Amino acid sequence: MSRSGFIIAFFLIVFGCKKEEIPGTSSAATPYPFTTPVNLPAVEIPSNNPMTYEGIKLGKKLFYDKMLSGNNTLSCGSCHNQENGFTDNNKQFSFGINGEIGVRNSMPLFNLVYDRHFFWDGGASDLESQVAGPITNPIEMNQDIAELLQELNSHAEYPSLFKKAFGSLPITSNMVLKAIAQFERTMISSNSKFDKYMRNEVAFSEAEIRGMNLFNDMQKGDCNHCHMLGGTFTDYDFRNTGLDSVYADQGRFIITGLASDIGKFKTPSLRNIAVTAPYMHDGRFTTLTQCVEHYNTGFHYTQNLDPVLASSVKGRLNQNEISDIVAFLNTLTDTDFLNNPQFKKP
Ligand code: HEC
Ligand code: HEC
Incomplete structure (x- = not known):
């Protein structure tokens, strides 16, 4: 199945089978003032995912957490390394959790707040749905979303962090995608x-x-x-x-x-x-x-x-x-x- 196929399948799981409430922002969460970066154009943050300090902090934790992969061996950060502009350490192709190799070069991650299409073929059209791609892709993180949510909901720290950021529990896949997207939107590079x-x-x-x-x-x-x-x-x-x-x-x-x-x-x-x-x-x-x-x-x-x-x-x-x-x-x-x-x- 193509990557966009996975994304579609993922949304069917998320939105099709059970009716899930779209999480709002916790009223207790502190709004993050996204100002136009120096030397870059003005941009709008999507109104359905307002940025908060709590959401961004949570997104960063998730970005670097290997729990997001099927056998807990890979995080987003495994294939997106900061020193390499968040690409994969001079690798032509990245290895997935089972040592399977992909067919495309890892993409740099910065100034993503400006993008309207994600992946080399533009298969995802917003940052929130993009996140679902690598998590569920069998040759990347190969994670079963229901299993991930179960792990997160029974985790010692995550429930309170999600509650702080989104104001409600249980943790939903929507919240996971939103938190990571919030963190990604803070990754601005314009000081070369x-x-x-x-x-x-x-x-x-x-x-x-x-x-x-x-x-x-x-x-x-x-x-x-x-x-x-x-x-x-x-x-x-x-x-x-x-x-x-x-x-x-x-x-x-x-x-x-x-x-x-x-x-x-x-x-x-x-x-x-x-x-x-x-x-x-x-x-x-x-x-x-x-x-x-x-x-x-x-x-x-x-x-x-x-x-x-x-x-x-x-x-x-x-x-x-x-x-x-x-x-x-x-x-x-x-x-x-x-x-x-x-x-x-x-
Ligand atoms: C017609 C549009 C176009 C022009 C003109 C163009 N590029 Fe590109 N460039 C692209 C596209 C599209 C890609 C991605 C291609 C791919 O991977 O299939 C790319 C990829 C690259 C990459 C690799 C980026 C990466 O992250 O892997 C470099 C470096 C680059 N271009 C530099 C240049 C330079 C230097 C010039 C002028 C000599 C140039 N480009 C002219 C469209 C263009
Ligand atoms: C196994 C390695 C691997 C892992 C793990 C991984 N990525 Fe990627 N990432 C890639 C590759 C390869 C691409 C390019 C894929 C394509 O175009 O089909 C990519 C593309 C992206 C893009 C698109 C960037 C753009 O400019 O269009 C974003 C955003 C991204 N990844 C974020 C993430 C996040 C968030 C996670 C964790 C949930 C993650 N990645 C996990 C390898 C990985």
């Missing part, structure tokens, strides 16, 4: 060297400046078309970048069934890109130079190749220009975020 440069706090080297200009230059890097410079560094669209002419993974097509979506994947942010190797949905590239080479000479002319690339000249970048672009990409690392104790494993 690039951000400091934009605020005139630091200077760029000549190579970094050249790289930034090439990134924007439509005749050269033309990266800006999809990974828009500044802000979140993504257009939030799905694009076919010509990685393959024969597809092992059909990407967005799996969700929409539209032939025009074959081989399209979510445009990832380029923030923290220097620490999230390997790259692309299947982790095929290990270095940033390889990524830039792909856009310069590597891409395949396929039917769905993005028009931006289809009109790009192969070999338009020389070796110096490639290394300048890489120098610029290296300015997007936000060490404050990667070391922020607020997100650290407890």
